[in-house]
């Protein structure tokens with residue numbers, strides 16, 4: 001090992017994108033001496049040269065070890081995922097050769113900081129699926145180091161950030177509603193209950209009702225919070241805990257709501273695709289991705305029923321679809337995949353939708369409701385206009401056999417200055433499954449929670 005001496009070279013991050021402005025290496029200052037730290041993503045021994053690709057979350061850097069360095073014990077026993085410090089000069093890669101960001105570090109010093117196991121315990125052996133997808137979920141903490149899993153996490157970060165930017169650009173105020181509640185929003189069958197100091201309480205299914213109470217002091221509002229659903233079915237788009245992007249818009253019409261949704265989704269995609277590093281990741285994960293065309297297709301529920309009948313797509317009882325059927329996941333996805341573009345499915349019957357939804361003035365059998373359906377995933381957004389009449393709301397509690405008592409704070413919104421308003425909830429994991437072309441929402445969250453899994 002050589003001595004670092006007095007001139008300690010500058011510590012830099014590995015990437016070259018927006019997150020890594022620290023690296024100012026260009027061909028003009030070729031030869032800049034730097035100090036990098038990261039984990040061994042991969043390595044390759046070639047005659048007298050050891051190529052180590054180091055990863056630090058900002059990017060990847062190919063490091064070239066030669067001469068005495070290659071003959072050291074640490075170099076000879078190097079393992080993937082070991083953490084290292086490498087010092088050397090930054091060079092552009094020779095013509096014809098390839099390396100991340102077209103550069104490589106010619107090392108003159110290195111240290112292994114934390115040596116990862118090799119042999120049977122080598123990370124490559126531990127994260128092999130072995131024909132069992134559950135094994136990969138048990139090893140999620142290590143799987144996340146891979147390029148696909150981490151790529152989705154980076155896109156997720158960018159998307160969440162873009163929602164915040166876009167909402168603020170449109171003048172929305174963010175609030176943070178409680179997760180521990182004593183009311184339900186989307187029906188009793190998916191409520192997680194627990195003992196709250198001797199009282200019954202639930203994990204929130206949606207922040208919507210609380211968000212509506214922010215309208216009178218804040219106007220248009222949004223939140224990005226966890227929602228919880230005790231889903232008893234194992235599907236590729238259901239989680240027990242998911243991230244819910246929700247907004248409420250004051251003094252609007254149903255058409256305003258649809259226009260806003262379109263603007264939000266496209267605006268977020270524009271922000272995300274405007275970041276070169278993230279755009280490249282999306283291209284890698286989903287090579288066919290194209291920006292959705294505006295306006296989105298708008299289709300009434302009753303027309304969807306006709307469409308499903310015409311295309312001979314049956315309901316869950318293997319019968320032709322009828323008005324009033326809850327369009328099941330499989331049928332919905334087939335329709336979306338055939339149409340192959342975003343769809344606003346609107347005007348669902350009162351009976352199959354939540355108690356709070358506003359009825360259509362022209363056709364009281366249906367609600368001013370919308371689901372946004374995306375190819376490959378199906379429903380990613382659910383929204384509606386909210387009932388704004390006190391009497392109607394009281395009748396709705398009754399119809400749904402709900403005790404109005406615990407909802408007094410929600411009902412009060414209809415007493416103290418009601419307004420025509422509406423909102424929606426977007427499932428972040430589903431939006432990402434569509435954007436990153438992932439088969440399941442289990443791969444678009446950090447640590448998925450669903451029936452049968454609450455670890456690691």
Ligand code: 4AD
Pocket residue numbers: 185186205206207208229231237238239240242244246247379380381382383384423424425426427428429430441
């Ligand atoms: O359609 P949902 O149930 O609507 C609501 O909760 C409304 N209160 C939201 C609102 O208007 N503020 O859920 C909205 C979205 C769905 O379209 C879906 O993307 C996502 O939340 N979602 C789930 N995502 C993952 N796992 C689950 N179990 C989900 N349930 C709903």
